[in-house]
Amino acid sequence: xxxxxxxxxxxxxxxxxxxxxxxxxxxxxxxxxxxxxxxxxxxxxxxxxxxxxxxxxxxxxxxxxxxxxxxxxxxxxxxxxxxxxxxxxxxxxxxxxxxxxxxxxxxxxxxxxxxxxxxxxxxxxxxxxxxxxxxxxxxxxxxxxxxxxxxxxxxxxxxxxxxxxxxxxxxxxxxxxxxxxxxxxxxxxxxxxxxxxxxxxxxxxxxxxxxxxxxxxxxxxxxxxxxxxxxxxxxxxxxxxxxxxxxxxxxxxxxxxxxx
Amino acid sequence: xxxxxxxxxxxxxxxxxxxxxxxxxxxxxxxxxxxxxxxxxxxxxxxxxxxxxxxxxxxxxxxxxxxxxxxxxxxxxxxxxxxxxxxxxxxxxxxxxxxxxxxxxxxxxxxxxxxxxxxxxxxxxxxxxxxxxxxxxxxxxxxxxxxxxxxxxxxxxxxxxxxxxxxxxxxxxxxxxxxxxxxxxxxxxxxxxxxxxxxxxxxxxxxxxxxxxxxxxxxxxxxxxxxxxxxxxxxxxxxxxxxxxxxxxxxxxxxxxxxxxxxxxxxxxxxxxxxxxxxxxxxxxxxxxxxxxxxxxxxxxxxxxxxxxxxxxxxxxxxxxxxxxxxxxxxxxxxxxxxxxxxxxxxxxxxxxxxxxxxxx
Numbered sequence: 001x002x003x004x005x006x007x008x009x010x011x012x013x014x015x016x017x018x019x020x021x022x023x024x025x026x027x028x029x030x031x032x033x034x035x036x037x038x039x040x041x042x043x044x045x046x047x048x049x050x051x052x053x054x055x056x057x058x059x060x061x062x063x064x065x066x067x068x069x070x071x072x073x074x075x076x077x078x079x080x081x082x083x084x085x086x087x088x089x090x091x092x093x094x095x096x097x098x099x100x101x102x103x104x105x106x107x108x109x110x111x112x113x114x115x116x117x118x119x120x121x122x123x124x125x126x127x128x129x130x131x132x133x134x135x136x137x138x139x140x141x142x143x144x145x146x147x148x149x150x151x152x153x154x155x156x157x158x159x160x161x162x163x164x165x166x167x168x169x170x171x172x173x174x175x176x177x178x179x180x181x182x183x184x185x186x187x188x189x190x191x192x193x194x195x196x197x198x199x200x201x202x203x204x205x206x207x208x209x210x211x212x213x214x215x216x217x218x219x220x221x222x223x224x225x226x227x228x229x230x231x232x233x234x235x236x237x238x239x240x241x242x243x244x245x246x247x248x249x250x251x252x253x254x255x256x257x258x259x260x
Numbered sequence: 261x262x263x264x265x266x267x268x269x270x271x272x273x274x275x276x277x278x279x280x281x282x283x284x285x286x287x288x289x290x291x292x293x294x295x296x297x298x299x300x301x302x303x304x305x306x307x308x309x310x311x312x313x314x315x316x317x318x319x320x321x322x323x324x325x326x327x328x329x330x331x332x333x334x335x336x337x338x339x340x341x342x343x344x345x346x347x348x349x350x351x352x353x354x355x356x357x358x359x360x361x362x363x364x365x366x367x368x369x370x371x372x373x374x375x376x377x378x379x380x381x382x383x384x385x386x387x388x389x390x391x392x393x394x395x396x397x398x399x400x401x402x403x404x405x406x407x408x409x410x411x412x413x414x415x416x417x418x419x420x421x422x423x424x425x426x427x428x429x430x431x432x433x434x435x436x437x438x439x440x441x442x443x444x445x446x447x448x449x450x451x452x453x454x455x456x457x458x459x460x461x462x463x464x465x466x467x468x469x470x471x472x473x474x475x476x477x478x479x480x481x482x483x484x485x486x487x488x489x490x491x492x493x494x495x496x497x498x499x500x501x502x503x504x505x506x507x508x509x510x511x512x513x514x515x516x517x518x519x520x521x522x523x524x525x526x527x528x529x530x531x532x533x534x535x536x537x538x539x540x541x542x543x544x545x546x547x548x549x550x551x552x553x554x555x556x557x558x559x560x561x562x563x564x565x566x567x568x569x570x571x572x573x574x575x576x577x578x579x580x581x582x583x584x585x586x587x588x589x590x591x592x593x594x595x596x597x598x599x600x601x602x603x604x605x606x607x608x609x610x611x612x613x614x615x616x617x618x619x620x621x
Contacts, residue, residue, distance in 0.1 A: 063488060089490040101488070103481035106474070114478045117471050118489030124499060125471040171489065 015074065016041040016179045016209050017062065022071035024057055031057040033233045035071070041178070043209045044201075046220040048244070049230035050253075055213045056098060058230070059181045063095050064088050076178065090119060092178030096171070096185055098213070100164045104157040108148055111156055112170050113139045119175030138174070146170040146200065162193045169200060180210040186219045194219055221245065229253075301454060310446040314518070316558055318450050321457040322518060324554035326511035327538040328457075328547055329504040332464050335544040336473055337500045338480035341394065343406040345535045346413045347387045347505045348512030349527030354379035355433065355516050357423060362432035366425055372436040380509045387505020388498060395497040410532040417524040429523025433516055444517060453514050457551070460507050464547045467503075476500050537582070541589050543598025552597050560585060 017039040024032040032054045039045055047055050060066045062073060064085040073081045080088050103111050116135045117123055129136050143152050146166040151159060156167065165185065172180050182201075186194050194216065201223040204210070214220035221227070221241040229237040229250055237250060244250055300307075304317055326348045333339045359375035361367040370378070390409050394402050417424040424430075435444035443452055467473035475496055478486045483493045516522050525531075534557070542553025564578035593599035 065484065065488075084492070085487040086490050086492050089488060095488055097485070101482050101485040103478050103485070105481050106477055110474055110477075114474055114486075114491075115489050117475065118486070118491045123471060123475060123491060124496070126467060128466065128470045171485075174489070 115174035324551035351512035352516030360434035383509030391501020543596030
């Protein structure tokens, strides 16, 4: 009965991601307090806030790395609050990490292949893939999309920082993502690499929505249509990029204090 | 296991810029001398006498296969399991219990072709259950919990008389005879161990590039990211324990056929640690390391005693020699003999490619 109810509510719901009253405590410390956010399918949103505002904790609750202390999380209408991370990913959720979380002992191609394999069937397959295997072809296309073709045989530990960041994004684009969480994708990138990043983000198919955490306003405000400001684990303000940019309170908080 | 990552990273740094390294592609076919070793192993019965054939090479292949199961878990999965010998010993005991032995009150007397698969299935079950416990822990706690399983099994065999016949163990275990061959005769048994070892080695090498093995290496490098790519990390780890248990079980069956008896001494805690020493001395990043480590271990165990007596020391100190050798190898290379060899080969390459380099006249 519950499953049927879930399905029905999934049909009626239009939100890609819906957080209701999400709170996360670490001991006595509230990292997130009563967060309520609704993001439409295909919507692109920035989450801004100074260090310690709870942005990455928010991502960790959505991906299931931490369970929220209270509140519910729905993904395309389905209640995923208590799902383990891999079940959320298999439903089309993806994320990237602020500090690259790659497989350093494997080649670029193996990294991307694992990402493609993780969201398809036969994860335990004991047969080596052939070169004309559909997943191998998807792997090659993805490597090309993030401009890493020339280094695809290399160990990830040998890549330059910018290349690792590109690979980080490639891993999140494998399979059929429906919604992606980008955690500071521009961290440590050169101005040229930042322009490439903006190109990659704006070139994503329109049905893929995302939330991006980014300190670089030039990147963040150019690739989103809405902004959520966080402060001390709470939502502080929501609006369109130009509204947030010109808001005196935001300027006071975000540009005045805590952010160098 | 950070040790392996470090070793890999160092390997990566040592690689020459501009030459694409081939991840985990180090196989028999690339190494010309490996063909020589393979040929030598095939014609060994023509060269070696019965003692060398079984006590040195047969034992090396059996010990290496058990160590290979640890290499698979530690090298690809980052999980150091000290219960691999326990699983092998359990398989050996099951062969004795279900098959034919001198202890008719215990052994069920099944033919070998029924008793052996039964023993292997039970060994896989044992490894899977132990693995399911161990994957809830990381690093040193995995070592502790698997060591605890090994110690518990040792004491259990000592005290249980109904199945394991207590500290006397089970003796004169029957070995297979079929297609007119006594498979425990020296030459036949040598080829049997060689066939099993080659098959296990080949399968592990093949799996390292198949989705199951790649995913395991992903779990080793970054379990959290693997979950964020849609993998059920613990299920993968448990499956790795199950597969490793099959390999260890095969080694255990050969072991019990070799000695024709099994007792708690065969599954003692020191034996479990021997397997760790074999794997680490050989090098855990490549399957071949398990067999190299086993060869060194067996050679030392067999000849260190004579050597010590010859130089006027107490022969019982041969374990000291093994310990010192272990320390020396681990001190100079975090990846055992394989690591030493790789370093030597890289240095050779470097000298060759240096423009106007000396050494080639």
